[in-house]
């Protein structure tokens with residue numbers, strides 16, 4: 001193999017002129033039919049999808065499902081296909097501020113081919129976007145979303161054939177999509193879903209889950225109810241929390257299995273400790289970060305002596321501003337609260353869309369949101385969506401796409 005260090009970059013310079021000559025002498029447009037790969041890539045990964053609300057299902061408990069269809073009048077003719085477990089980033093302008101939030105798609109991938117996505121949104125306490133959507137989206141409301149994104153999907157080469165899915169509250173949404181995909185024959189794995197709710201009346205998608213279990217023997221559902229159950233325990237329920245003991249009870253005995261988790265931050269804090277005792281291979285534990293991370297000071301490795309407020313000097317689109325905010329908020333939240341919009345998709349450190357340059361200061365990143373590469377550390381790059389300021393900062397943010 002050639003010694004990379006002995007290669008001289010200057011050797012490639014003459015090639016540039018030759019390449020330019022070839023560009024200049026070629027046709028301005030590709031011949032029709034020769035760019036199928038690009039057409040397919042654009043269909044699967046559109047920058048934006050322009051949709052409208054076609055139906056609203058009120059699920060009670062401040063939770064609604066919104067059926068979204070393509071809005072041809074604004075240029076979207078069909079919906080991008082997706083793998084079960086993906087999310088859409090919703091773009092909204094609230095009080096003049098551009099806001100983004102990621103929501104898992106709760107419908108089956110097959111539905112997207114038939115022209116429909118479903119987003120199920122539950123009110124988050126103090127949540128600006130969830131409150132806005134629940135109050136304002138009605139039939140006909142125009143909606144703007146990203147292409148389906150995320151990595152929380154079943155990968156046959158990495159994941160075990162049997163999967164224990166752990167859901168908490170509205171963290172059920174990607175699993176509804178996966179269960180539908182299994183029942184439709186679009187995914188091939190066995191799902192045992194342990195779904196944590198407060199009580200029997202709080203279970204979201206109860207009827208849909210019952211139907212899916214009846215329809216497909218690869219799907220099993222156990223409802224784990226945290227409130228004390230009065231009288232006889234309903235069939236298919238457990239009382240308490242999702243513990244290692246409970247996972248073991250429903251996991252295959254002599255076979256490998258994967259564990260997929262989706263739920264609120266408090267659930268991860270509890271379940272992650274339980275999972276450590278099971279000694280599973282790291283690759284078999286998969287998390288979907290459901291919503292933004294809050295309260296960094298609750299983390300055991302959060303430093304002491306952090307000031308309550310800091311200032312952030314940010315350069316974006318050749319404009320520099322200095323704003324102040326609380327160290328309990330992420331850099332992205334502080335900027336947004338000050339009317340500065342930052343490019344974002346997942347808002348949980350995974351997609352790299354908000355990738356920015358830290359010019360001065362220090363940030364804290366919660367361990368399970370640390371997706372940066374080695375080069376990011378070397379060149380002082382951060383993800384503002386999951387970086388919490390520890391000191392005054394100076395940052396350079398890319399232009400919003």
Ligand code: FES
Pocket residue numbers: 343344345346347348349350351352353354355383384385386
């Ligand atoms: S928005 Fe995805 S990494 Fe920040």
